[in-house]
Amino acid sequence: MATSTTAPDAGRREPRAGSPARKAARRPRGPRRSLLPYLLLAPAVVLELAIHVIPMVVGVWMSLLELTQFHIRDWSTAPFVGLENYRATLDLNSAAGKELLHSFWVTLVYSLLSVGFAWLLGMAAAVVLQRPFRGRAILRALFLTPYALPVYTAVITWSFLLQRDTGLVNHVLVDQLGLMNERPFWLIGDNSFWSLLVVSVWRNWPFAFLCLMAGLQNVPGEMYEAAAIDGAGFWRRLRSVTLPMLRPVNLVLLLVLFLWTFNDFNTPYVLFGGSAPEQADLISIHIYRSSFKTWDFGSGSAMSVALLLFLLVVSAAYLLITNRRRDDHA
Amino acid sequence: MSRRHLGIFTAAVLAAASLTACGGGSGDDSAGSSKTLTYWASNQGASLEADKTILQPELDKFEKQTGIKVNVEVVPWSDLLNRLLAAAASGKGPDVVNIGNTWSASLQATGALVEFDDATLQAVGGKDRIVPAALAAAGAPGKPPAAVPLYSMAYSLYYNKKSFADAGITAPPTTWEQLAEYGKKLSTGGKWGLAIEGANPSENAHHAFTFSQQYGGEWFDSAGKPTFDTPQNVSAIKRYVDFMAADKITNPSNAEYAQNQSVSDFANGKAAMLLWQSAGSNLKTQNMPADAYGVAPVPFLASPPAGGKKINSMVAGINMAVFKHTKNRDGALSFVKFMTSDEEQTILNRTYGSLPAVKTAASDPAFSAPEQKTIQETLVTTAAPLPQVPEESTFETLVGTAMKELFADAASGKPVTEASVKAKLTDAQQKMR
Numbered sequence: 154m155a156t157s158t159t160a161p162d163a164g165r166r167e168p169r170a171g172s173p174a175r176k177a178a179r180r181p182r183g184p185r186r187s188l189l190p191y192l193l194l195a196p197a198v199v200l201e202l203a204i205h206v207i208p209m210v211v212g213v214w215m216s217l218l219e220l221t222q223f224h225i226r227d228w229s230t231a232p233f234v235g236l237e238n239y240r241a242t243l244d245l246n247s248a249a250g251k252e253l254l255h256s257f258w259v260t261l262v263y264s265l266l267s268v269g270f271a272w273l274l275g276m277a278a279a280v281v282l283q284r285p286f287r288g289r290a291i292l293r294a295l296f297l298t299p300y301a302l303p304v305y306t307a308v309i310t311w312s313f314l315l316q317r318d319t320g321l322v323n324h325v326l327v328d329q330l331g332l333m334n335e336r337p338f339w340l341i342g343d344n345s346f347w348s349l350l351v352v353s354v355w356r357n358w359p360f361a362f363l364c365l366m367a368g369l370q371n372v373p374g375e376m377y378e379a380a381a382i383d384g385a386g387f388w389r390r391l392r393s394v395t396l397p398m399l400r401p402v403n404l405v406l407l408l409v410l411f412l413w414t415f416n417d418f419n420t421p422y423v424l425f426g427g428s429a430p431e432q433a434d435l436i437s438i439h440i441y442r443s444s445f446k447t448w449d450f451g452s453g454s455a456m457s458v459a460l461l462l463f464l465l466v467v468s469a470a471y472l473l474i475t476n477r478r479r480d481d482h483a
Numbered sequence: 484m485s486r487r488h489l490g491i492f493t494a495a496v497l498a499a500a501s502l503t504a505c506g507g508g509s510g511d512d513s514a515g516s517s518k519t520l521t522y523w524a525s526n527q528g529a530s531l532e533a534d535k536t537i538l539q540p541e542l543d544k545f546e547k548q549t550g551i552k553v554n555v556e557v558v559p560w561s562d563l564l565n566r567l568l569a570a571a572a573s574g575k576g577p578d579v580v581n582i583g584n585t586w587s588a589s590l591q592a593t594g595a596l597v598e599f600d601d602a603t604l605q606a607v608g609g610k611d612r613i614v615p616a617a618l619a620a621a622g623a624p625g626k627p628p629a630a631v632p633l634y635s636m637a638y639s640l641y642y643n644k645k646s647f648a649d650a651g652i653t654a655p656p657t658t659w660e661q662l663a664e665y666g667k668k669l670s671t672g673g674k675w676g677l678a679i680e681g682a683n684p685s686e687n688a689h690h691a692f693t694f695s696q697q698y699g700g701e702w703f704d705s706a707g708k709p710t711f712d713t714p715q716n717v718s719a720i721k722r723y724v725d726f727m728a729a730d731k732i733t734n735p736s737n738a739e740y741a742q743n744q745s746v747s748d749f750a751n752g753k754a755a756m757l758l759w760q761s762a763g764s765n766l767k768t769q770n771m772p773a774d775a776y777g778v779a780p781v782p783f784l785a786s787p788p789a790g791g792k793k794i795n796s797m798v799a800g801i802n803m804a805v806f807k808h809t810k811n812r813d814g815a816l817s818f819v820k821f822m823t824s825d826e827e828q829t830i831l832n833r834t835y836g837s838l839p840a841v842k843t844a845a846s847d848p849a850f851s852a853p854e855q856k857t858i859q860e861t862l863v864t865t866a867a868p869l870p871q872v873p874e875e876s877t878f879e880t881l882v883g884t885a886m887k888e889l890f891a892d893a894a895s896g897k898p899v900t901e902a903s904v905k906a907k908l909t910d911a912q913q914k915m916r
Contacts, residue, residue, distance in 0.1 A: 222592050222873060225572045248913040318736040340739050341682070341891040426561070426741050428684060428884045430891055445565055446880040447914065448589070 209461070216454035225450065238455035242443075249443075253456060255431070256439040263350060263435060264414040270354040271410060272403075275361025280395065283369050293366070300359035308423035311352045315339035315424075340425065345433040353420055357410060368402035369395070404475050408468060415464065436460060517811050519552045520818055523566065525581035525801055527634065527835045529768035531557040537834050545821050551814045553579075560685075564876060570806060571595035578809035579818055582630055583685075584620040584800040585869045585879065591622045591629035592873035597805040597812065600627040607631060607820040612841045620798045620868035630802035631819055632840030634832055636760040637861040638693065638796040639854070640779045646674070646755035647777075655779035659722065662756070662782050666732025669755040676732030678745035678754035681890035684883025687723075690758065691882050692797050692869050694719035697783060699790025702878055703870045711882060711912035715790070717905045720886060724904070728893035738887075738894035749776075760799045763854045764836035778854045780861055796861050798868040800840065838862065874915060881911035 216238055218224070224231035244250040278296055282289055299307060314321045316339075323336045339348045372395065380390045396403075418437040421429050428446075429438045440460070444453020522542075528534045534557040542553040556577075558566055564586060570576030571593040582590060590596055597603065599621075604610040610618070617632035640662075642655050650669050656662040666676025680686040695702060700715030710716070727733040734754070737745060743765070749757040750769035758781060759765075763773065781795035803822060805815045821827060828844040838858055839845050850859065869875060885907040893899050 222568075222571075222589060223594075225568065226574070226593050226595050248910040252910075316736075317739060318734070338735075338739065338891075338895060342895040426682065428682075428880075428887060431888065442880070442884075443914075445568070447877045448568065449877075 212454050213458055215450055216458045218451050220450040222448045238451045242452050242455050256434045256436050259434055260415060260436040264411055266350055267353040267414045268410045271357040271361045274358040275365050278362045279365035279369055296362055297359045299355050304419045305423055308420055312424050315348050341430050343432050345430045349421055349433045361406060364402055364406045368399045372398040408471055520579060520814055521577040522553050522555045523577045523580040524555055524557045525563055526557055526559050541827055549817055574808040578815045580804050581801050582804050584802045586876050587621050587629050587802055588623040588871040589873050589876040595807055596629040597807050598627040599631055606816050608823055612843055614840055614842055616798050616862055617800055617840045621802050623871045630804035631823055632800055633803045634801040634837040635840045636799040636837045637858045637866050638758055638760050638781050639857050640781050641757045641759060641762050642777050643755045644777050655777060656782050658782050658785040660785045663730040666730060670732050675734040675754045677726050677756045678748045679733050679737045680740050680745045681738040682741040682887050684887060685879050687886035688879035688883035689797055690723050691720060693795060694723050696792045696794035697787060699788055703872050707872045709912050709915045712905050712908040717901055721904045724889045724893055724899050728899040735894035738890040761836045778857045793865055794867045796866040798866045881914055885911045
């Protein structure tokens with residue numbers, strides 16, 4: 154702790170650079186100062202290695218093996234097949250490759266729509282709740298409920314709501330409002346995609362709301378006043394003040410939401426029970442089925458690694474582009 | 484790479500990493516010492532809690548006899564295979580487990596289970612006591628069994644006596660053609676002829692096996708290679724899905740059933756027929772008295788094609804296996820011996836409505852109720868084990884899921900044709916390796 158209290162001193166003495174006093178003060182501090190940051194970082198680095206990096210490396214290694222039930226107990230017996238798993242899973246002429254590609258497109262469309270709607274809802278709610286009014290706190294708490302509920306509980310409830318014969322959704326749509334003559338299926342067939350999307354948006358938008366609400370707290374009120382004096386209406390203020398001020402929040406929020414949604418396993422798994430209908434066959438479920446259900450961990454890992462590379466490229470490109478733009482603006 | 488680019492790269496790696504790093508968490512139960520054993524029981528009763536209540540007094544009895552304490556965890560079916568796989572892969576986990584007997588060869592292939600050679604079988608009571616059909620479903624042919632049969636079951640046709648009487652039907656159907664015909668009579672007024680667990684891959688796969696046998700098909704050839712899309716198998720699957728698609732005696736909603744809703748539908752009269760294994764104890768908990776339903780053998784084809792076999796059920800059942808990684812092998816084997824003893828076999832099978840896997844307990848009057856008699860008769864005469872090949876569990880998943888998709892097609896009004904069935908089965912077969 155000595156370092157942290159003396160560090161500002163060093164800054165204050167900066168103008169007297171080169172003075173003997175400074176040199177004397179610095180010498181003993183040097184080594185400790187260089188060690189401490191590493192010590193402080195160590196736990197995080199160790200955990201990061203254990204939780205992320207090592208499993209990733211193991212995953213890459215697994216993707217190069219023919220790791221089936223015959224070898225799962227002792228990996229050293231699993232034949233090394235090199236890129237064979239990648240060739241088999243990414244071969245777009247085979248059934249497995251076609252399904253993976255289909256699943257990829259479904260996931261991409263699903264993620265973009267889900268993030269888009271979640272952001273729109275979150276933004277709208279954050280803007281509406283920006284000005285104080287009676288009952289604002291209650292609404293804020295209410296809006297955060299989906300995010301606070303455990304995912305399993307929430308999604309199981311949705312799966313009950315969406316059942317064809319006994320679900321509340323069909324009860325309201327068909328029995329009470331009479332909007333449809335036939336009871337539609339929500340958990341199988343084409344509708345399953347939209348069901349999944351609705352549940353996903355419902356789960357994610359409070360997070361967007363939370364982040365944007367926090368971001369809006371940092372927008373100085375004077376800017377709105379100045380804009381109002383200049384005659385800017387609501388939309389103009391939104392476009393010229395709110396959105397630019399929220400840019401840093403949005404950059405991170407959109408990326409994080411996209412990655413979460415793209416990788417989301419719990420929602421489809423709980424909603425569809427392990428094997429999703431083709432129309433809603435998200436990639437995480439697809440990989441789970443390919444490795445756990447068919448006991449082919451090599452192919453499953455190969456798909457995971459391929460997907461990791463894709464997300465890596467997307468994330469890096471996103472960050473590069475957004476960073477460059479920031480530099481341009483600066 | 485500049486420092487900023489490195490930062491971006493790292494951020495991207497970390498953000499994307501959550502994908503490959505999502506591993507299946509497994510319980511960290513430690514394998515037993517000399518005085519304790521960990522036992523994963525399968526869910527046989529109405530709930531996990533009910534199973535615990537049923538098993539605990541027996542485990543206490545075992546502790547009194549041997550001084551070994553057994554910690555039981557009842558694992559739901561949806562998790563059991565994954566949990567077993569994790570235990571096999573990690574060498575950590577329970578000492579003794581229940582496994583679905585159809586998984587025997589698949590789990591045997593991992594090499595994680597204790598082999599029951601003649602000497603080991605002798606240690607748990609002897610090979611001769613065990614019902615041969617049940618033992619045949621405990622591992623690959625020609626190898627020492629990987630498990631010991633615990634509960635025996637078979638599929639039967641359960642029918643609602645009142646619905647049958649109301650429709651003027653006097654006897655249960657003995658052929659599928661009759662079943663379809665009766666089903667049409669019974670599918671009126673919001674009620675349906677036959678309930679099907681259409682979104683449950685395992686249930687689907689069990690029926691796939693039976694129907695395929697009746698059409699003269701096989702899912703694996705003698706070399707163990709998959710033969711999913713043969714004409715016989717296509718006809719078999721189409722026949723089963725057609726109960727919903729063509730005969731329309733099954734509520735389309737059943738295409739999304741995977742949590743035993745079909746049993747509930749039968750219990751509360753929404754469906755008049757059900758094909759199930761040992762449904763009696765489940766029906767009882769749903770307040771359907773035993774005299775409200777009849778139990779008959781699963782029907783056959785009226786005119787079976789050449790090569791068609793007279794098989795109307797798989798040899799269903801639960802086996803008990805011991806993990807090689809146990810630190811208390813003798814204790815684990817003595818627990819297996821205890822659970823397969825005449826007394827425990829009678830108590831447990833009577834409670835669960837299944838049949839003893841040992842001949843010596845079968846004579847108990849508890850097993851002469853109509854349901855148990857039908858199961859007994861089926862097991863002795865017209866049941867066959869599912870293919871005991873390492874890829875069996877994959878077969879269940881792939882073919883069962885293909886059938887789930889076909890039911891979804893049927894439910895949403897898409898036609899189910901020979902071509903569409905064959906396409907699904909060909910796809911499933913291509914995923915085997």
